[in-house]
Amino acid sequence: MAPYESDDSARAEEADDRLAGRRKAARYVVPVAVVGVAAATIGLVPALADSGDPDLPKVTAQQLIEKIAQSDVQQLSGTVKISTDLGLPDLGGLESGLLSGAAGGRDGSSADPQSKLLELASGTHTLRVAADGPDRGKVSLLDDAAEYSVIHNGKDVWGYDSKSNEVFHSTSAESGHAGEGADDKAPRDVPATPKDFADEVLKSVDDTTSVTVDGTAHVAGRDAYKLVIKPRQSGTTVGAISISVDAKTGLPLKFTLTPASGGAAVVDAGFTQVDFSRPAASTFAFTPPKGAKVTEGDDPKGAKGGESKGGEPKDFEKTLPKGFEKALPKGHEGTAEDLGGSKTIGEGWNAILVLETGGEGMPSGASGSTGNSDVDGFLNSLGDHVKGKFGSGTVFSTRLVNALITDDGTVYAGAVTKAALVKAADAAQ
Incomplete structure (x- = not known):
């Protein structure tokens, strides 16, 4: 609505021009302010919108870290958006090919989780996730006209690429311990949720790190606290890390890492929708579709016809520093x-x-x-x-x-x- 109204068309036009000028100026002033403050802190956007922040009991950083550590969410389903900007040059997909080659070679199955989920290393992606205890989990990477899913159900780990109609299958040595003793191709080391990222970062909290609580926020319709982690040391490329923690369950709902150089976040992963009720058992059921090419991950000789070869990933790993x-x-x-x-x-x-x-x-x-x-x-x-x-x-x-x-x-x-x-x-x- 205009600041005032008038029957005089000239005065109305002048008022519109002034209003347009103020809007145009605001578009330039706000980004400048954001850039200046972002050099010193993280989580600026939620701070500017504090009128919508929930009013929660005060907690210390230590209490919030303990709340994350004690979180015992066993069942959930939801949607996660991940944006990654490492600053790699655009080479027409070559960098993705190199990453996929590092995980299992270009000759391997397109459904191999170790190579497929490395696509999360660049660009913006939407994931559907679901979990029902340590024995059942599902992560689906959504594309425009296709979907890639990793399903862990008991001892079985399935990868399915709907675009190529290829299936990758491996088994865990022990049921009930996802990732422990699993075949090398199980995606146990690929972070896909805010909690995955947060767990790794919290391991690094020591006297070289500043940890504070920076207010509250709404994330995926949930009330959350904002935990901010900053290096005390100079010389690091890490600027700050912000973790939005669900006030009720302690589950990290959003993770943002900004570089010391400023600009867009290097990693921004957060739930856009989350439900803590138990997913239906059918969520984790999988049978290879008719006509799909199935590659067994634990086949030591691999399969013919371009299917993955069991020794390739391990051979490649020997050329890289373990850990x-x-x-x-x-x-x-x-x-x-x-x-x-x-x-x-x-x-x-x-x-x-x-x-x-x-x-x-x-x-x-x-x-x-x-x-x-x-x-x-x-x-x-x-x-x-x-x-x-x-x-x-x-x-x-x-x-x-x-x-x-x-x-x-x-x-x-x-x-x-x-x-x-x-x-x-x-x-x-």
Whole structure:
């Protein structure tokens, strides 16, 4: 509604112009304010809309962390939206292909959970999730005209890609312990819900971390507290992490990680709808559709006709540092057992994984080639050639994790800045 009304058309037009001018100015003023404040904190948007925030009893950060730890939600169903922006270049899907290749090779089944769920590493995705205790769970990745589902029902883990009509099947060694003793292809290490992300982050809370409660919010129609986690250290690429915690159940409903460089969140995962009643048993029932190609994950010889080969994922993993995720802050030194022979230096959010590969780094430095033009283009788009006391090497950067590969084959990686990696490499000389 206009501030006032008049029969004089000229005055009305002038009023409209003024109002339009104020609206236009607001569009520019608000983003500037957001950028300025976001550099120092997280969760700004809910804070601006505090008129809708629920009035909940005061709690301390410690009480809220304990509430998360004590949460025992066994049954739920709902919809989760995940947006991931690591800052990777757009190479027409090549980066997704590389990630899928890392998980199981391009020759494997398109229904293999380890490769399929890695699509969550970039872009925006909608998931339907359901759980009924430790024995039953389902995650469905929704596409425009297709759906991919992972179903855990007792000892069976099924992956089904409706687009290709392919099925992947593996079994757990023990019923009732999802992920423990399961076949290597079970998606036990792929975070898909806010709780998955929150559990990993809370492991890193130590004296290098600031943890506070920053008000309340409504998430998926639920009252929630906002827990904010910030590094106390400089040199990390992590700006802050916000976790919205259901006030009644203690279940994390939303997880947001913003980089120290500012801008859009690197990871933003949250429920848009959630129901804590028990899902129907039929939710977890699965029978391969007629005509579907079925690949058995525990077949040591694999199957013919392009189906997945049992040894491929394990062989690839041998080329990577086991437990690479432990390069993220844990507040303690890694061990050779934890990291497959590698080690970590530094502590907290500034922890850096160091891996001695015993071989050469990037082929011929800046002018080198892997022999694959697509891969060369991908690597060169990320690479930044650096020099120091350690010699020379290439830094590969994302908005969160950076890695320095020296020309002698040593790898330094972590959620730290390029300068921190070069400093660590120099200090190792």
